[in-house]
Amino acid sequence: MFGSSDLLILVVLVPLITAYFLPLCGYIRSSLCNLVSVFSLSISLIISLYLAKIVVLEGTIQYFTTGFQPPFAIEIRADQLTVLMVLATILLSLLTVIYSRYFIRGRFTEERKGLYYALILLLAGGLNWFIIAADIFNMFVGLEILSISSYTLIGISQKRKAIISGFKYLLMGAIGSSFTLLGIGYLYIMTGTLNFNDLALRIIELNLMHSEAILASLAFIVTGLSIKSAIFPLHVWMPDAYSEALVPICALSSGIIVEAAVYMLIRIIYTVYGTKIIMEIVPITTIFLYISGIAIILGSFFAISQTNIKRMLAYSSVSQMGYIILGVGISTKLGLSAGFLHLFNHTIMKACLFFAVGGVVYRKGITEIYEFRGIGKKMPWTMTFFSIAALSIIGVPPTNGFVSKFLLAYASLDAEKWFFAIIILISSLLNAVYFFKIINISFFSGKKEEEKDIKEPPKTILIPTGILAILCIIIGFAFPIPLSMIETAIKSLIT
Amino acid sequence: MPADRWEDVIAQTIARLLIPMILLYGIYVIFHGHLSPGGGFQGGVILASSVILYSLVHELDQATKFFKKKFRVILEPIGPIIFAFIGLLCIFFSGNFIQYSKLPFLGDKEMAAVSITIIEAGIGVTVMAMVISIFFSLGGRNR
Amino acid sequence: MIWVLDILLLILLPLTAIVVVRSRDLMVAAIVYSIYSFDMAIIYTQLNAPDVGLAEAAVGAGATTILFLIAITKTERMEE
Amino acid sequence: MNLSFYLQHYNYWICVSLFMIGIYTMIAKKNIIKKFMGLNIVDTSIFLFFISMGDKRNAAAPILHAENEIIVNNYVNPLPSVIILTAIVVALGLTATALSFAVKIYEEYGTLNSEKIERLW
Numbered sequence: 001m002f003g004s005s006d007l008l009i010l011v012v013l014v015p016l017i018t019a020y021f022l023p024l025c026g027y028i029r030s031s032l033c034n035l036v037s038v039f040s041l042s043i044s045l046i047i048s049l050y051l052a053k054i055v056v057l058e059g060t061i062q063y064f065t066t067g068f069q070p071p072f073a074i075e076i077r078a079d080q081l082t083v084l085m086v087l088a089t090i091l092l093s094l095l096t097v098i099y100s101r102y103f104i105r106g107r108f109t110e111e112r113k114g115l116y117y118a119l120i121l122l123l124a125g126g127l128n129w130f131i132i133a134a135d136i137f138n139m140f141v142g143l144e145i146l147s148i149s150s151y152t153l154i155g156i157s158q159k160r161k162a163i164i165s166g167f168k169y170l171l172m173g174a175i176g177s178s179f180t181l182l183g184i185g186y187l188y189i190m191t192g193t194l195n196f197n198d199l200a201l202r203i204i205e206l207n208l209m210h211s212e213a214i215l216a217s218l219a220f221i222v223t224g225l226s227i228k229s230a231i232f233p234l235h236v237w238m239p240d241a242y243s244e245a246l247v248p249i250c251a252l253s254s255g256i257i258v259e260a261a262v263y264m265l266i267r268i269i270y271t272v273y274g275t276k277i278i279m280e281i282v283p284i285t286t287i288f289l290y291i292s293g294i295a296i297i298l299g300s301f302f303a304i305s306q307t308n309i310k311r312m313l314a315y316s317s318v319s320q321m322g323y324i325i326l327g328v329g330i331s332t333k334l335g336l337s338a339g340f341l342h343l344f345n346h347t348i349m350k351a352c353l354f355f356a357v358g359g360v361v362y363r364k365g366i367t368e369i370y371e372f373r374g375i376g377k378k379m380p381w382t383m384t385f386f387s388i389a390a391l392s393i394i395g396v397p398p399t400n401g402f403v404s405k406f407l408l409a410y411a412s413l414d415a416e417k418w419f420f421a422i423i424i425l426i427s428s429l430l431n432a433v434y435f436f437k438i439i440n441i442s443f444f445s446g447k448k449e450e451e452k453d454i455k456e457p458p459k460t461i462l463i464p465t466g467i468l469a470i471l472c473i474i475i476g477f478a479f480p481i482p483l484s485m486i487e488t489a490i491k492s493l494i495t
Numbered sequence: 496m497p498a499d500r501w502e503d504v505i506a507q508t509i510a511r512l513l514i515p516m517i518l519l520y521g522i523y524v525i526f527h528g529h530l531s532p533g534g535g536f537q538g539g540v541i542l543a544s545s546v547i548l549y550s551l552v553h554e555l556d557q558a559t560k561f562f563k564k565k566f567r568v569i570l571e572p573i574g575p576i577i578f579a580f581i582g583l584l585c586i587f588f589s590g591n592f593i594q595y596s597k598l599p600f601l602g603d604k605e606m607a608a609v610s611i612t613i614i615e616a617g618i619g620v621t622v623m624a625m626v627i628s629i630f631f632s633l634g635g636r637n638r
Numbered sequence: 639m640i641w642v643l644d645i646l647l648l649i650l651l652p653l654t655a656i657v658v659v660r661s662r663d664l665m666v667a668a669i670v671y672s673i674y675s676f677d678m679a680i681i682y683t684q685l686n687a688p689d690v691g692l693a694e695a696a697v698g699a700g701a702t703t704i705l706f707l708i709a710i711t712k713t714e715r716m717e718e
Numbered sequence: 719m720n721l722s723f724y725l726q727h728y729n730y731w732i733c734v735s736l737f738m739i740g741i742y743t744m745i746a747k748k749n750i751i752k753k754f755m756g757l758n759i760v761d762t763s764i765f766l767f768f769i770s771m772g773d774k775r776n777a778a779a780p781i782l783h784a785e786n787e788i789i790v791n792n793y794v795n796p797l798p799s800v801i802i803l804t805a806i807v808v809a810l811g812l813t814a815t816a817l818s819f820a821v822k823i824y825e826e827y828g829t830l831n832s833e834k835i836e837r838l839w
Binding site: 645656658664675690701705712 | 729736739742743747748749752754758759769777779780798802803806809813817829831834
């Protein structure tokens with residue numbers, strides 16, 4: 001019968017299998033699609049919550065499909081960090097599906113709605129597969145599933161430009177996947193295994209630390225995954241993609257896809273290659289340290305100069321990815337856990353910001369910042385949620401953004417890299433410049449009389465935004481829970 | 496634009512002879528996949544290529560009559576459903592996911608062979624429907 | 639002497655690839671891409687991977703080429 | 719590491735040259751469909767790389783015959799084949815997505831030249 005560890009496979013299977021049924025549901029009745037996907041993702045959410053409980057109480061789950069022993073079976077694994085990622089994925093996909101119920105009404109034909117939800121569920125399943133894989137090739141397959149569905153999701157917006165931005169994303173993403181596959185090939189040719197732990201063992205056993213092929217594979221995999229995770233010099237697809245895509249997709253993409261990629265990047269460089277290679281032989285952590293400094297400052301400056309709010313949020317994402325990478329660059333236990341905490345916080349904050357912007361887009365169809373004049377009086381709740389998330393990104397206590405930024409600054413001081421603490425401080429001020437501009441315009445300027453018909457968006461749009469905004473504050477107080485989970489996982493990551 | 500209907504007697508006759516053989520070969524590749532080269536994916540693509548050949552020598556609309564959208568949408572989930580069902584059945588009989596040898600119906604190796612064949616057949620159907628769908632939606636009329 | 643055939647097939651690969659890249663007529667490029675894929679399928683079989691060879695013959699030389707041809711007929715044939 | 723080592727691994731030279739040709743096509747050619755052909759060439763070059771590394775001298779394809787006893791050295795490594803099968807499936811999906819993008823772009827903009835599209839954007 002079903003043991004508790006068997007549930008891990010269901011996190012992948014439930015969304016993937018439901019995705020295949022959704023075109024059928026769309027054929028029968030298009031309103032059914034939303035209900036079916038909400039139902040399926042709710043089941044996954046319950047399963048992942050249960051899994052989180054098991055993992056916290058009993059430790060890491062290792063599961064071998066086909067029942068063979070590790071080198072021959074496909075291993076999937078969930079430690080505390082993985083479970084948090086799975087929870088974030090499922091929660092955000094669920095909220096996106098609820099959010100889309102009214103948002104996509106009138107934007108797609110009835111038949112296309114089924115495909116839209118199918119793609120979102122495919123994305124959720126692929127993400128979960130990508131996250132829980134403990135073997136480098138299954139990671140690649142999950143990466144491809146999620147990439148192909150995200151290219152399509154970005155391209156299917158009704159706007160004309162969306163197709164071009166989706167095409168650009170596809171071209172860059174395809175090069176990234178090819179590089180990743182090539183890196184996997186180099187790893188396999190040298191070690192003869194694909195399992196993460198096995199790879200790490202073999203690299204040490206066969207004394208491959210200085211082998212050129214292993215270092216080439218490191219370069220290829222880091223480059224490939226950096227394209228997917230929009231790390232600074234490779235971020236160019238992101239602003240174009242987000243400015244044209246549908247708002248729920250922006251939230252999903254900047255909330256979880258880039259995060260999952262960066263999560264897997266960190267996981268691979270630490271578990272497979274080990275600290276000796278990435279710190280001494282090829283100083284990837286040092287490279288990441290300086291890249292993150294440039295990304296944080298430049299991303300903020302780019303964001304200030306934007307007039308389109310979606311583009312602004314996209315550049316803000318570039319800067320926030322810099323913070324996560326800064327955690328790797330500091331490369332102490334504290335720094336890495338602060339980086340991961342910021343990863344989860346960024347999921348919540350950025351999704352909340354995009355959801356709030358989407359509420360405005362739903363009612364007024366505007367994305368230029370100057371048009372936000374007086375919106376706060378018409379849509380007080382939406383803009384309040386927006387402000388909470390914005391304050392969180394700036395790093396005002398008692399929100400979650402403050403906690404992770406403070407921890408990052410503390411960690412960089414602790415590692416005697418005080419320069420980066422200053423960068424965090426400057427970047428917070430820059431963040432404040434562009435977010436307070438919007439808050440100011442929307443609440444404190446404009447007349448009340450014009451356009452009386454503008455009111456709050458429907459509840460299915462408002463409630464997901466509200467949930468995320470409240471989570472921002474809750475995690476600001478309850479941060480020790482995720483932090484302790486992350487720290488437990490990181491103990492085994494850095495040895 | 497040239498005439499809308501374009502028919503070639505030679506191509507149609509040869510296609511009529513070839514299509515049954517392609518279908519037979521596709522089914523062979525699917526069901527013999529665990530003993531010789533081949534399997535669900537290759538066989539599915541070969542099956543789909545017969546339909547593509549048909550729609551190349553005839554009109555596309557005529558082929559879409561055979562494979563209506565409703566039909567394709569029903570065919571598509573078959574493979575994943577069978578795979579998930581058999582995989583979860585193994586968990587039900589206290590094995591791991593897709594641990595065929597735990598299934599109690601036949602001996603260890605026979606059960607593995609039988610379940611792999613069933614799964615491959617399902618995958619073949621799914622791949623066929625998917626490739627045909629891609630072909631029709633890419634080659635269909637502009638909306 | 640099978641390695642002579644091997645090398646000939648392998649040398650055909652970059653040649654066809656260069657034709658794919660250089661030709662201004664996309665239809666020609668698609669057809670030559672089919673030859674390229676088929677050559678690749680033979681090489682896979684020669685390298686003791688008949689499974690992959692079959693898949694490449696069905697997918698690369700069959701499905702992908704047909705998709706390219708459809709896309710070209712739907713758009714424009716000549717490269718500017 | 720003498721000259722014969724490099725000459726014996728001629729497969730890999732072909733892989734590298736194909737990879738370069740593909741990347742060149744993706745970067746230098748302006749036609750979108752041509753770019754995707756380059757993408758396919760890159761993919762197949764990586765597939766050839768995997769299959770070449772799985773191959774062994776004087777070994778048979780990894781197909782099990784019931785009568786013989788299994789001697790590992792007589793068979794080539796089956797794992798790269800399986801990996802590449804999956805990757806071929808993925809490549810087909812990627813090509814289909816990409817070509818539908820290309821057709822849609824042509825419907826909207828009337829051209830496939832990526833520079834012109836950039837100007838129209």
